[in-house]
Amino acid sequence: MQIFYAPDINGISYTLDEKESKHLIRVLRMVKGSCVKLIDGKGNLFEGFISEPDQNKCIIEITREIKDFEKRNYRLHIAISPLKNPERFEWFVEKSVEIGIDEITPLICKNTEKPGIKSERVNNIIISAMKQSLKAKKTLLNETSSFKDFINKNLEGTKMIAHCDDFNFRKKISDIYSKKTDSIILIGPEGDFSREEIDTAVKKGFLPVHLGTSRLRTETAGIAACHSIYFINQ
Numbered sequence: 524m525q526i527f528y529a530p531d532i533n534g535i536s537y538t539l540d541e542k543e544s545k546h547l548i549r550v551l552r553m554v555k556g557s558c559v560k561l562i563d564g565k566g567n568l569f570e571g572f573i574s575e576p577d578q579n580k581c582i583i584e585i586t587r588e589i590k591d592f593e594k595r596n597y598r599l600h601i602a603i604s605p606l607k608n609p610e611r612f613e614w615f616v617e618k619s620v621e622i623g624i625d626e627i628t629p630l631i632c633k634n635t636e637k638p639g640i641k642s643e644r645v646n647n648i649i650i651s652a653m654k655q656s657l658k659a660k661k662t663l664l665n666e667t668s669s670f671k672d673f674i675n676k677n678l679e680g681t682k683m684i685a686h687c688d689d690f691n692f693r694k695k696i697s698d699i700y701s702k703k704t705d706s707i708i709l710i711g712p713e714g715d716f717s718r719e720e721i722d723t724a725v726k727k728g729f730l731p732v733h734l735g736t737s738r739l740r741t742e743t744a745g746i747a748a749c750h751s752i753y754f755i756n757q
Contacts, residue, residue: 526654529561537583544581564661568592592659598705599752600626602673603745604712607636613648615742619749620652620662628665634714674727680705684729686716693733696751708748
């Protein structure tokens, strides 16, 4: 059964946009009466069937709505530095959405080499990964934030900073994170966080953590952190 994104769905029928309609009718060759699923990005899943198989504006009749579809009992927010190679950052976004993440904030740190991201492209990756992994809640891509501004925000949940510097005692995520609670994890750039950034974050209540004995790339560290929270909550 195919999954389609319908952010403005409301009522007993929904008209897919031209792009989704063409994919459904011309590429997938689905016909009148074929079953489809729609997600609204707000946590709800809809089941229905094709009533008007128009390749420009395909109409879906809704037969069932499932509210809060597979809603998690925790929230995860990862603030992570953009990367010099944008494809690596985009890989992190795709895989973290598939695993389960609520918010992503691009974080500009002292050692960040390339601060910009293509927000529209990244949001499209989020939507695609959400559909592929059958998630009804869209991951929020926040505006890019400086390290200083981010750690000074009023953030709720277990706050952690993952870094590789041995000068500061670090624990495993499982040692400080409790199941079914919210969390915020900072992931630094290729050159890691500076000592000043780590010290400042710790003073703001962020707990130093490590992700094992291996030195991980930024995008791999982000996935490892995401999976750690996911695994603990299973």
